[in-house]
Amino acid sequence: MEKNYWITEEPIQLQDVMDKVVRREAGAISTFTGIVREFTKGKRTLYLEYQAYIPMAEKKLAQIGQEIAEKWGNTKTAIVHRIGKLDISEIAVAIAVSTPHRKDAFEASEYAIDRIKEIVPIWKKEHWEDGTLWIGDQQETTAYKQGMPAKVQMEMKQGEKE
Template identity: 45%
Template sequence: MNVTVRLFAAFRERAGSSEISLALQAGATMSDVIALVGQRVPSLGPLLAAARPVVNKEFVAISHVVTGADELALLPPVSGGQSRFWLTEEVLDAREVERLVEHPSCGAVVTFIGTVRDHSEGRVVDYLEYEAYPGMAEAKMAEIGDEIREKFRLDGVAMVHRLGRCAIGDASIVISVASPHRAAAFEACHYAINRVKDIVPIWKREVWKDGAVWIGMHA
């Protein structure tokens, strides 16, 4: 099916057009739409993690299934808005992520920090390298955010993943969630990191003194 996606403000300027036409498979979701827009306009990739998907003038989750008759739009954050799902090659700051989810109504903020360890399967690891599929990776991170927000009734979710070279002890991912209740917050973080490993297109390369391997590609 063919659809048209409307773009506004910074998205429109970066794309050089107020609309983008896409060919989608039946059953495609707004997550697929965001990923395809990122492929069509690579310069939009870093911004799309903050996109708010709209279908027929209503905000929807990125898991929303679209049809050929729908009016689609991707909205940038309003003034003062900030992406809560992003990739970076900079050193991660857990407090920066936590500040995005803190709220007076929440009695618990739980943060998971994944760090680079110095060994794996009996080998001494020198460092790790991470590579991602930009645009799609952020969209899938946001999809997980929507999922755990609903599943665990959270008030806030934020997530950032490191790319490039990571030294031993560096944080490679930070996930923060806010909830009125601590049990839900702990469960949500545990669930979220497993979902990241399942569906987010980010790859890890372990580097040793005498070789290297992409994890999952042992052959």
């Protein structure tokens, strides 16, 4: 089966994501790519490390695609997020949405990245010259001392038992 929502440890090729949404009734494709930025608030990042609760993350990415289909109609969406160690300018996340007309493509693509930050269980560890920090949620309002919040670790353990 074609997989349009996935987590990967490999470098992301934007073309692969776009190819998944090309179709005869589409006239517009909007993509969004999040890449590792060197400076955040004046502080230099050496590299990032991402961790995900993979089955839940892929499920949530698919949910976002479903939300987009319901909100805009006649869309096709693909989303990939990378985990592991990422260097500056490497792609962390890529989204592609195809629609018949362009306005919907832009809106849906922006909606997708906003929702990823809200609901997808992915954490990132900043590696700076003078230390590291796990950024607890993607909206960056909470910091955790370790990777995953304890709540998620418990859920993962429960998942393994099921």
